[in-house]
Amino acid sequence: xxxxxxxxxxxxxxxxxxxxxxxxxxxxxxxxxxxxxxxxxxxxxxxxxxxxxxxxxxxxxxxxxxxxxxxxxxxxxxxxxxxxxxxxxxxxxxxxxxxxxxxxxxxxxxxxxxxxxxxxxxxxxxxxxxxxxxxxxxxxxxxxxxxxxxxxxxxxxxxxxxxxxxxxxxxxxxxxxxxxxxxxxxxxxx
Amino acid sequence: xxxxxxxxxxxxxxxxxxxxxxxxxxxxxxxxxxxxxxxxxxxxxxxxxxxxxxxxxxxxxxxxxxxxxxxxxxxxxxxxxxxxxxxxxxxxxxxxxxxxxxxxxxxxxxxxxxxxxxxxxxxxxxxxxxxxxxxxxxxxxxxxxxxxxxxxxxxxxxxxxxxxxxxxxxxxxxxxxxxxxxxxxxxxxx
DNA sequence: TAAAAACGTTGATCTGCATCAATAAATCAA
DNA sequence: TTGATTTATTGATGCAGATCAACGTTTTTA
Numbered sequence: 001x002x003x004x005x006x007x008x009x010x011x012x013x014x015x016x017x018x019x020x021x022x023x024x025x026x027x028x029x030x031x032x033x034x035x036x037x038x039x040x041x042x043x044x045x046x047x048x049x050x051x052x053x054x055x056x057x058x059x060x061x062x063x064x065x066x067x068x069x070x071x072x073x074x075x076x077x078x079x080x081x082x083x084x085x086x087x088x089x090x091x092x093x094x095x096x097x098x099x100x101x102x103x104x105x106x107x108x109x110x111x112x113x114x115x116x117x118x119x120x121x122x123x124x125x126x127x128x129x130x131x132x133x134x135x136x137x138x139x140x141x142x143x144x145x146x147x148x149x150x151x152x153x154x155x156x157x158x159x160x161x162x163x164x165x166x167x168x169x170x171x172x173x174x175x176x177x178x179x180x181x182x183x184x185x186x187x188x189x190x
Numbered sequence: 191x192x193x194x195x196x197x198x199x200x201x202x203x204x205x206x207x208x209x210x211x212x213x214x215x216x217x218x219x220x221x222x223x224x225x226x227x228x229x230x231x232x233x234x235x236x237x238x239x240x241x242x243x244x245x246x247x248x249x250x251x252x253x254x255x256x257x258x259x260x261x262x263x264x265x266x267x268x269x270x271x272x273x274x275x276x277x278x279x280x281x282x283x284x285x286x287x288x289x290x291x292x293x294x295x296x297x298x299x300x301x302x303x304x305x306x307x308x309x310x311x312x313x314x315x316x317x318x319x320x321x322x323x324x325x326x327x328x329x330x331x332x333x334x335x336x337x338x339x340x341x342x343x344x345x346x347x348x349x350x351x352x353x354x355x356x357x358x359x360x361x362x363x364x365x366x367x368x369x370x371x372x373x374x375x376x377x378x379x380x
Numbered sequence: 381t382a383a384a385a386a387c388g389t390t391g392a393t394c395t396g397c398a399t400c401a402a403t404a405a406a407t408c409a410a
Numbered sequence: 411t412t413g414a415t416t417t418a419t420t421g422a423t424g425c426a427g428a429t430c431a432a433c434g435t436t437t438t439t440a
Contacts, residue, residue, distance in 0.1 A: 061332060061335075062336075063336045064336075069335045069336055071331075071332075083328070084325050084328050087321045087324070087325060093332070123313065127317055127320065130321060131320060133324055134273060134274070134320060134327065135274050135277060135278060137327050138274050139274070141331045141334070142251060142261075142283070144331070144334050144335065145334065145367055146251060146253045146254075146259055148396075148397090149396080168416095169417075169419095170417065170418085179397075179399075180417080180418070180419095181398080181399085181419080181420085182396085183418095184418060184419055184420080185397090185419085185420080186397095188420095338426070338427090339426075358386095358387070358388090359389095360387065360388085368427070369427075369428060370389090371388090371389080371390085371427090371428080371429085372428075373388095374389055374390080375390080376427095378389085378390095
């Protein structure tokens, strides 16, 4: 059933009673996306937190020259939102697009924050999510600041080989913040 | 008195009773640093969270070629720790050094986490801290991924002019992840 | 307060990766 | 299935910013 993965995801991370879990789950609604569908509007605040049941989301921002830079992918069994905007209420600066047919569950920002006050396990769950997001983000920042393109690629191969297996070279290159030509060349030299 | 700034910092951010606040404060101990003193050991986990009363900390990591990259500065009235290690318990990958004579208060990691379970306002305070750290980090990542050196410098001037006023060019350049020569040149062209 | 060290600026040269272009291969759409 | 679009590779060229070097200025240290 549609909520199986989400239930498991939550109960794997925090201790929560069945009744409380059901309250949480009751605020999630399904959403189906076609390939290449975009689910947010730049300039508006982020109003939803998504859970990926199936498929994959790509979160990216635009440079002034119009080029895209990938910030993050969200594969199956991960939460995704534009967290900066979700937290601060500031307008979004990044797009979220399905890179294949994707099945989501989402909760509204209002419901999400309301649950934090009502369900202590949810506050703990959120803290966990924030910590994980911070760690991931920082490691990515460190990689950009200290490694060249080849080193970043090797690190990706080591830490997240499924990225390279599942995504096109173009998307991998974009995630590494290099051109696809550069990725093609550095791969031929390894 | 030494705890005035910290008290204000906390009560500005969360609602907390005097008794609970005093419990929190009682776990903080003072620490004085000389200029250029380093307060952590790479390879060990981060065991303390610091609050800067006076002075300034610089957090940086080393590239394989031995060059330093500044991750963050912590001026007066900010908390600082190597949060990835503090969260995960993994060994530290970054140094923290006082760039001038600095006066700190610190709480041990154990005490910090114990307070989370005992004092609900502290859990809220931590959530707040995590959110802020995430937002700052993400904006920095976005700046690196989408802007060239001149744009990054202009953004810094706009958002954090006191960085440029207070820090040497060498440190500003390092924070922007460019050489001091490059910073010198781009400044002369603005 | 003198010697030493660190900092800031400018010039010359080098390099990693971007961009542009051409072509072949793979994928998509009707 | 065929034509159209997108992707992957390889070559040629350009450029932002690194590195090395020289020199004057400021700061630190003894």
